Amino acid sequence: xxxxxxxxxxxxxxxxxxxxxxxxxxxxxxxxxxxxxxxxxxxxxxxxxxxxxxxxxxxxxxxxxxxxxxxxxxxxxxxxxxxxxxxxxxxxxxxxxxxxxxxxxxxxxxxxxxxxxxxxxxxxxxxxxxxxxxxxxxxxxxxxxxxxxxxxxxxxxxxxxxxxxxxxxxxxxxxxxxxxxxxxxxxxxxxxxxxxxxxxxxxxxxxxxxxxxxxxxxxxxxxxxxxxxxxxxxxxxxxxxxxxxxxxxxxxxxxxxxxxxxxxx
Amino acid sequence: xxxxxxxxxxxxxxxxxxxxxxxxxxxxxxxxxxxxxxxxxxxxxxxxxxxxxxxxxxxxxxxxxxxxxxxxxxxxxxxxxxxxxxxxxxxxxxxxxxxxxxxxxxxxxxxxxxxxxxxxxxxxxxxxxxxxxxxxxxxxxxxxxxxxxxxxxxxxxxxxxxxxxxxxxxxxxxxxxxxxxxxxxxxxxxxxxxxxxxxxxxxxxxxxxxxxxxxxxxxxxxxxxxxxxxxxxxxxxxxxxxxxxxxxxxxxx
Numbered sequence: 001x002x003x004x005x006x007x008x009x010x011x012x013x014x015x016x017x018x019x020x021x022x023x024x025x026x027x028x029x030x031x032x033x034x035x036x037x038x039x040x041x042x043x044x045x046x047x048x049x050x051x052x053x054x055x056x057x058x059x060x061x062x063x064x065x066x067x068x069x070x071x072x073x074x075x076x077x078x079x080x081x082x083x084x085x086x087x088x089x090x091x092x093x094x095x096x097x098x099x100x101x102x103x104x105x106x107x108x109x110x111x112x113x114x115x116x117x118x119x120x121x122x123x124x125x126x127x128x129x130x131x132x133x134x135x136x137x138x139x140x141x142x143x144x145x146x147x148x149x150x151x152x153x154x155x156x157x158x159x160x161x162x163x164x165x166x167x168x169x170x171x172x173x174x175x176x177x178x179x180x181x182x183x184x185x186x187x188x189x190x191x192x193x194x195x196x197x198x199x200x201x202x203x204x205x206x207x208x209x210x211x212x213x214x215x216x217x218x219x220x221x222x223x224x225x226x227x228x229x230x231x232x233x234x235x236x237x238x239x240x241x242x243x244x245x246x247x248x249x250x251x252x253x254x255x256x257x258x259x260x261x262x263x264x265x
Numbered sequence: 266x267x268x269x270x271x272x273x274x275x276x277x278x279x280x281x282x283x284x285x286x287x288x289x290x291x292x293x294x295x296x297x298x299x300x301x302x303x304x305x306x307x308x309x310x311x312x313x314x315x316x317x318x319x320x321x322x323x324x325x326x327x328x329x330x331x332x333x334x335x336x337x338x339x340x341x342x343x344x345x346x347x348x349x350x351x352x353x354x355x356x357x358x359x360x361x362x363x364x365x366x367x368x369x370x371x372x373x374x375x376x377x378x379x380x381x382x383x384x385x386x387x388x389x390x391x392x393x394x395x396x397x398x399x400x401x402x403x404x405x406x407x408x409x410x411x412x413x414x415x416x417x418x419x420x421x422x423x424x425x426x427x428x429x430x431x432x433x434x435x436x437x438x439x440x441x442x443x444x445x446x447x448x449x450x451x452x453x454x455x456x457x458x459x460x461x462x463x464x465x466x467x468x469x470x471x472x473x474x475x476x477x478x479x480x481x482x483x484x485x486x487x488x489x490x491x492x493x494x495x496x497x498x499x500x501x502x503x504x505x506x507x508x509x510x511x512x513x514x515x516x517x518x
Contacts, residue, residue, distance in 0.1 A: 005391045008403050009384065012362060015404070016381060 055236060062244055063237035070226055070245060077222035078249070080143045081209040087148025088155045088208075089201050095152065096159030103163055103185055117160075121153025129215045143220030147208050155204050162196040163189055198264045202257040209253045213246055223249075266292045266462060267313060267430060272322035274308050274486075282308040284486045285322060290462055292429070295453060297473040298466040299490075299497070300483035301506050306466040309483065310434050313464065314346045315339045344371040347423025347461075349433035349452070353415045357408030361399060361418045364407050365390040368425030386425075393421035397451050413444030420452050424459075431456060433465040437472070445469070449476055470502065 034040050097103045099113035125146050132142035166189050174188035190197075216224020223246060230238040268289040275281045283305045290296060290313075298306045311317035312324055315332050323331050329338040347368070355364045369386040370378050381387075394403050397417035402410060407418060416436060423431050433452065437445035449465075453476045456463045467473050473480055474494045482490035482497070482505045490501045502508070 004400065005388055005395075008362075008391060008400070009387055012360070012387070012404055 058236040059240035061237065062241035063235070064241045066226075066238065067241070067245075070223060070242065073216070073221070073223040073226050074245065074249060076140050077209065077212045077216070077224070078253075080140050080147060080212040080215070080220075080222055081205055081253070083144045084147030084151060084208050084212065085201060085205040087144065088151030088204060089197075091148070091152045092156035092159050093197075095156040096163055097185060099156065099160040100163035102166070102168075103189060113156075113160075117153050117156045119153070120149055121157065123150065125150040125211055126214060126218060129218045129220045133219050138219045138221070140221040143212055143215040143222060146215055146220065147212055150211075151204055151208060155200055158200045159193075159197055162193040162200070166192045195264055199261055202260050206250070206254050206257050210250060266290060266327040268325050269309075269312065269319075270323040270325060272312055272319040272324055274305075274312065274317055275320045282486050283312065283319070286488055287322075288481065288488065288491070290430070290464060292462050293456075293460045294462050295456060295476060295478045296462075296464045297477035297480050297494070298464065298483060299468075299470065299473055299480060299505055300466075304483040304505070305486040306483055307434055308486075310432050310464060310466055313430075313432055314343055314348060340371075344426070345429045347426045347428035347431040349416070349419050349423050349431065349436045351435040351438050353419040355407040355415055355418055355422075357406065359407060360404050361394060361407055361410065361421075362387070362390055362403045364418055365393055365421045365425050368393075368422040371426065389427075390421070390425045393424040394418070396424065396455055397421050411444070413440050413448055416440060416444075416448045417451060420448070420455070424455060428461060431461055431463045431465075433463065435466050435468065438468055445472065470497065473497065 031040075038044050095113050095117060098105070098109050099117055101110065104110040104113070128150055129142060129146040132145050136142050136145070170192060171184060171188040174184045179187065212220075212222055213224040213227065216222040216226070217228040219225070223242065227239065227242045227246075230236075230242060269286050271285045271287055272283060273281070273285045274283040286309070298309065300306045308317055312319055315324070319333060324333050325331050326338070326342045329335075329341045332339040332342045366382055366386065369382055369390065372386070373382065391400065391403060394400050397420055399410075399414060399417055399421065402414065407415060410418065419436070423433075431452070436452065437448050440448060449467075449472055452463065452465070455461070465476075474497065477494045480490065480492065480494045480497050481488060482501055484505050484507070489504050490497065
């Protein structure tokens with residue numbers, strides 16, 4: 001009996017060793033990447049210290065003198081994040097159903113949908129913003145389109161992932177009751193993943209609010225435009241004031257998102 | 266070795282799951298709790314290792330004292346008390362062996378438990394799997410095992426603690442009759458061999474009659490019967506399951 005135990009423990013030990021070897025390889029890659037990007041070079045951080053002190057001093061105290069002029073851009077940014085998320089959800093749901101192995105009509109559609117999702121995800125929203133500004137002009141519109149299209153890449157992938165992980169049992173029950181394929185998809189698949197879809201959507205809305213501030217930098221409207229303007233004239237007291245406003249809004253949006261998520265469970 | 270002293274559990278929504286109850290459990294005794302769903306079996310079991318805290322009364326374990334008022338006493342009591350759950354509570358992606366080793370965690374500190382446990386612990390875990398007949402499946406993922414096998418891994422995990430008491434909350438409720446029989450007889454045999462006290466909640470009256478030394482029946486949060494399994498007759502069952510007595514007069518007409 002003791003021999004059998006030892007044999008099993010030896011096999012278990014070998015499996016453990018394999019896992020440790022993989023972990024060591026991953027650690028080596030991570031350390032190499034950190035070294036290549038200068039993270040392990042203390043001299044760089046030592047040199048940067050005076051500039052950190054200088055900038056911090058210029059950022060304090062924050063200058064809220066132009067605050068009333070920021071309200072409209074903040075509202076624009078909020079509107080961009082909501083409208084952009086709506087576009088993302090509208091396009092993501094059909095794409096996700098096509099890109100989920102269990103609901104796709106056929107392999108060709110599956111691969112095309114996956115390709116579209118990858119393509120949209122791989123173009124950064126900033127680049128998409130620059131291209132769209134060139135196409136439709138300055139303002140919030142190119143910002144909304146950039147947010148929406150880029151979001152589809154990630155939201156659609158997450159939706160598809162959720163759809164692929166549905167419990168097959170209720171789906172079988174709906175099919176057994178004589179439901180048509182669209183009925184099965186809507187009433188058995190989508191009904192199950194609704195909370196996850198809502199979760200992803202709200203998470204993405206929070207993200208889009210933050211991302212839309214960056215889009216202002218390329219002329220796509222909102223509070224980001226004000227931020228870049230202040231940075232250009234090196235008015236760091238105003239920069240820190242705008243950042244505080246953005247922090248307040250992000251906190252508000254996150255809190256709202258969390259409350260919505262609780263309601264949807 | 267473990268007793269309830271006027272223990273009462275009232276949930277925040279006002280429901281009293283356990284009316285003031287006093288019971289004493291003896292070493293090595295195989296006790297079965299019978300009762301309908303919602304009768305208070307789970308609440309009583311969970312009181313016995315502090316997963317539920319009585320809102321009034323006390324739970325006292327021999328040698329450690331009140332587990333309600335003293336957190337150190339509770340930890341010491343839990344270390345020597347194995348628990349078997351209805352849904353077996355295993356981690357599906359880990360091997361059966363690794364799941365059983367969870368039972369050895371309380372014997373080590375947190376930092377030590379980040380590294381592979383000592384060979385002695387792993388041999389102990391394998392011996393526990395061996396006793397439930399699963400030695401050959403020790404390195405299989407837990408989610409690859411059948412329901413009955415998973416529950417036997419759950420028993421092995423409890424036994425790896427080298428407990429003095431085992432609490433089992435409807436351990437066979439989600440199993441087919443054959444697996445249920447096998448799981449329960451494994452549990453019964455091991456407890457008998459090692460002199461472990463077992464407190465097991467069940468739905469099946471026949472299994473209770475076969476394995477129990479003592480049957481405690483609950484209805485609406487109250488003990489309605491406490492005695493030997495042979496004494497559980499139709500009258501007790503009617504009380505437990507809220508069935509009206511047979512209308513004999515009507516039948517005679």
